[in-house]
Amino acid sequence: MGMDDEGDGEAPPRSGGVDDRLFLQSVARALDVLEAFAASPRPMSLGELAQAAGTNKSAAQRIAQTLLSRGYLERGRDGGLVPGRRILDRSFDYLRANPLIERAMPVLVELRKAANERVDLSLFDDLTTIYAVRLQSKRETFYATLAGRRVPTFASSGGRACLAQLPDEAVDDILARSDRKPLTPKTLLEPARIWRKVKEARRDGYAYATEEALIGEVVLSAAVLAGPGRPLGAVHIAGSLSEWTPDEFRKRFAPLAIEAARALSG
The missing domain is CATH 1.10.10.10 (Winged helix-like DNA-binding domain superfamily/Winged helix DNA-binding domain)
Known part of the structure; x- marks a missing residue:
């Protein structure tokens, strides 16, 4: 799929x-x-x-x-x-100059080998997160292989993992300023329901989304931190519901994502 x-x-x-x-x-x-x-x-x-x-x-x-x-x-x-x-030259300049991405590459490569699923590194950017590294799996569509794509913070597992690291007032501010449009019929749009996901991420150490951005996909993410309350981005692992139940996916891959994010934090 x-x-x-x-x-x-x-x-x-x-x-x-x-x-x-x-x-x-x-x-x-x-x-x-x-x-x-x-x-x-x-x-x-x-x-x-x-x-x-x-x-x-x-x-x-x-x-x-x-x-x-x-x-x-x-x-x-x-x-x-x-x-x-020529635009690609400037993307190369940014990726080469970002110390987090340099540190992340060996960690992500090992994570991809261990997970055998798509592995991404996203960067937190207020209302959106942007994919900086994409390591594809055995089954991917074109856009899922491209770095540089932005997704709404409120609707992505990586975005919610980052929101979970912020104080409550910062989360409320981002949700209030977000243009909360559905990506699929299952995208959570109501602030109260998004808040529940953020609180789950605070409790569990990772966030997850099931079919909120793409029907048939489950994604979980753990935040990469520069320090307390300072999310830089997130490590993602994405899989297919044709192969995993959400609970099985979370049980198998959440510890791997959390470990990789901790290795890149600080």
């Missing part, structure tokens, strides 16, 4: 702590053009790109030509604009 990951999430808005006097609107517009592909991963015409980025066609044309010249946009087979290969 194919498995996808735990849904899609929008990229977060502008981060806090930025002095508005130093904010360059022209740079922000260029990033808006690149980020337009998050909602529409297909070749786009200049007009479509302008509309998706919320700018006029003249500005979009200047931005697109600049990005084309630098390799951050390319022409697709039909002449439409697509993200360029």
Whole structure:
């Protein structure tokens, strides 16, 4: 049975702590053009790109030509604009510079061997978590193999594992600001029900989700911490309900996820 990951999430808005006097609107517009592909991963015409980025066609044309010249946009087979290969260079730069990912790789490789299921490392980013490492299993769909995909914090096991490490008021704040849309008919949307899952994660040391993001999938995650109350991300193990019951999956893999997350924490 194919498995996808735990849904899609929008990229977060502008981060806090930025002095508005130093904010360059022209740079922000260029990033808006690149980020337009998050909602529409297909070749786009200049007009479509302008509309998706919320700018006029003249500005979009200047931005697109600049990005084309630098390799951050390319022409697709039909002449439409697509993200360029140069973007992968910046992803490489980030992954190479992140000390957690460097420490995590040998731990995740060993975890993948022990579990024989999909193993992921996600990074906590407020309303969303983003997959930084994906080690696929014997049965995967395309998106479940790709790093860089965001999922809503409230709906993912990794996100809830991180929420469990935060003070109550921080959890309430994230839930209040989240756009709680269902990913499947079984996605938990009500804050009270999500809170119960967060409290379970506090008690058990890991969080889990069953068919909330993909029908037929069970996922559990343990938080990686920089220190008390400071979640960096989570270690995930994902399996198929065609092979496991939720209780069997949790009993088999929760200790492995917790051990791996502890090895990466601190």
